Amino acid sequence: MNRNFEYSQSIIKYHMLKKQFIETRARFLKICEDLKIEDYSVQPAIFVSPPKWHLAHSTWFFEQFVLSEFSEGYKIYDEDFAYLFNSYYNNAGKRVLRPNRGLMTRPPVEDVYAYRDYVDAAMISFLEGHPSEKAMTVVQLGIQHEQQHQELFCYDIKYILGNQPTFPLLKNDLTLAEISKPSTWLKVNKGLYDIGHTEETFCYDNELGHNKVFLNAYEISDQLVTNREYLEFMKAGGYQDFNLWHAEGWEFIQQNNIKAPEYWHEVEGEWHQYTLDGFMKVHPDQPVMHVSMYEAFAYAEWRNLRLPTEFEWEAASSLFEFGQLWEWTNSAYLPYPGFSKAPGALGEYNGKFMINQMVLRGASIATCPNHSRSTYRNFFHPNMRWQFSGIRLAK
Incomplete structure (x- = not known):
């Protein structure tokens, strides 16, 4: 009876992690829905990363630290992507310097979205195979990492659009609530x-x-x-x-x-x-x-x-x-x-x-x-x- 309970709890844990992964990955696509194609590659300051880079980097994280490490037989989508979309992980190899992220018009945006689809499919298949506790820990870190980049994306796209002469609008849910009473x-x-x-x-x-x-x-x-x-x-x-x-x-x-x-x-x-x-x-x-x-x-x-x-x-x-x-x-x-x-x-x-x-x-x-x-x-x-x-x- 105890073993059955432990097995049931384990199945629930796998299901919840897969659900969280799918929802997190879908959320990034949702907040990018209103972008124009020209918005994806712009880097107006060193501390800003282009939207395309965020989408690819968070995908590379799962490919590099989960699939390549724990998924037997996984085939890397594109050998160049590790160089293009690594951020600061020296142990993971050489990378494009941060100030140069906005110079990359290639790969095009459609290839970045195809990369996300490819890795997402591999990740879902991997999670359905009941990975080890060690692998699940890294998957959870990857999910949290992607959530961080979704917030950074909001900072970056506001800086990208806020430094344009016409102050473009973007569909969002980032309105601050008013403070209606005196502080205590x-x-x-x-x-x-x-x-x-x-x-x-x-x-x-x-x-x-x-x-x-x-x-x-x-x-x-x-x-x-x-x-x-x-x-x-x-x-x-x-x-x-x-x-x-x-x-x-x-x-x-x-x-x-x-x-x-x-x-x-x-x-x-x-x-x-x-x-x-x-x-x-x-x-x-x-x-x-x-x-x-x-x-x-x-x-x-x-x-x-x-x-x-x-x-x-x-x-x-x-x-x-x-x-x-x-x-x-x-x-x-x-x-x-x-x-x-x-x-x-x-x-x-x-x-x-x-x-x-x-x-x-x-x-x-x-x-x-x-x-x-x-x-x-x-x-x-x-x-x-x-x-x-x-x-x-x-x-």
């Missing part, structure tokens, strides 16, 4: 708090190394900073007062002539912003987005407040709702105690980026459903603004 301060007592992932569910290796941290008593806002509040900072000369900025942040905004969040434009004395729904006036009650860590820090300084640390954020996360925007913390991206990398290429997934980056917590309107959690550690360089990032304050 949530009190957190001093004490020891558990940090890190402990549940029997998926997490990235950078969430592991469960540890306790001591936190002094603090308060954290129950809401994000709004455009209305951020406009007050701008009108008060926040971008002109070097006293509010890190030296590096001040140099960054001076060199790049930054006077407002990304995608904001002043037209006849009024601030407008580009969204995928079009060019429109800044909505005062939506949370401010597309700000760098430098800007978030300067705003907090202006308010005589501060950004929370990532541990403060995690300890308080059950007290407030999150999911509108990734939230900058005042914590450098570093390993937890006992952190260890996986061997080979998959060990490059997170560990080698643990320098010169800052942690963001939460999720955003572009995050795939059920992808984030309270222990999730996102990370970017402090000057980056194209991601969907906002500000939560602490004191």
Whole structure:
């Protein structure tokens, strides 16, 4: 009886993983439905990847790390694709340099979609063969990896279209909800708090190394900073007062002539912003987005407040709702105690980026459903603004 139960549970696990794989892969096609063929290969900045590259790279991940490794007799779709669509996995071989991704007009988009179809069919057949636990772990990582790229795609296509003179529209579901009530301060007592992932569910290796941290008593806002509040900072000369900025942040905004969040434009004395729904006036009650860590820090300084640390954020996360925007913390991206990398290429997934980056917590309107959690550690360089990032304050 017990063996039958275990077999039934195993069958359910295979079925659920296959279902998640199919739904995740279909979601990427759905969010690309409104693209024009000319949109697929554009790379207006080094940190932006073309939509075609995202579609191919996430497919290559399954081919490279699942099918080639665990599926006996699998035939590689195209030997050149590993070189063209590897991202940063040195252990997986040579690759096209990141700044050159937009130079690739070949393979054409139709070949990339054919590649996806080929790999999807092989993956579904593979999953129906009841793969090993080790293989299933890598498949789950591949699914989560694809979900990350779907969010990155949203950042990138907004940057691609938002830097065109006509501000094109794109069908989307990325509208921010209004913040309709004043923010309040949530009190957190001093004490020891558990940090890190402990549940029997998926997490990235950078969430592991469960540890306790001591936190002094603090308060954290129950809401994000709004455009209305951020406009007050701008009108008060926040971008002109070097006293509010890190030296590096001040140099960054001076060199790049930054006077407002990304995608904001002043037209006849009024601030407008580009969204995928079009060019429109800044909505005062939506949370401010597309700000760098430098800007978030300067705003907090202006308010005589501060950004929370990532541990403060995690300890308080059950007290407030999150999911509108990734939230900058005042914590450098570093390993937890006992952190260890996986061997080979998959060990490059997170560990080698643990320098010169800052942690963001939460999720955003572009995050795939059920992808984030309270222990999730996102990370970017402090000057980056194209991601969907906002500000939560602490004191």
